[in-house]
Amino acid sequence: MSLHLLRFDPDPRRCQAWFRQEGLLDRDASDDGYAWHALLTAAFGRELAPKPFRLLDRPGRPPQLLAYSARDSGALTDHAEAFCDPLVYAALNIISLAGKPMPGFAEGRRLGFEARVRPVVRTDGPRGRDSIVERDAYVVACERAGEGPRPDPAEVFATWTTDRLAAGGAEVQAIRLAAIEGDRVLRRGAPNADGGRPLVPVRGHSAVLVGTLTVRDAQAFAALLARGVGRHRAFGYGMLLLSPPEA
Structure with missing residues (x-):
């Protein structure tokens, strides 16, 4: 499967207008x-x-939205031109959408990486495996520590990320926590009496990890790039950005 790296240069004012119209701006998130x-x-x-995608919102500079897709920029532009709402088209500035095909990475290739992740683990709920719940990885680590010293969040999130990269065919040589934030995100909740699924805030941590990895399984690593790291990949987490490795 081919993979393409896309870059959007969205219009912040029009994006906020659309978010507001759709009721997606929430003070609890x-x-x-x-x-x-x-x-x-x-x-x-x-x-x-x-998906996955990553919003790069840098102080003093316009935002960028990077994403991976099996479709190239031309195919996505054609779809948007035929079917997209005009405000949505203008908000994402689709006319300037750029893309490039991603190469394959052979086994043994060293790469620098950066990933914004939402470290969560799935544990049994009150009814055992019939009620599996998703929980913040650091909260779970603190509970497992019991009365002992509280775990280092940098170590918890680095281990969480290393394990998932290993499952995707990559061996981590170096990794460090570049940023951490406790936040609340919006997700669809359980259906209400009307059959709708209202948006509800969910607490947790987001973290940015950077480091160096070596590709050990080229096929698995290609799938990891396309899929993303961890969960919540459709919501701005898990995109693996690559760079030359540090010397």
């Missing part, structure tokens, strides 16, 4: 990944919406 997910879905449909 400090992360707007759900709003960006909804905007991409509105532009391209559920099947074509690029």
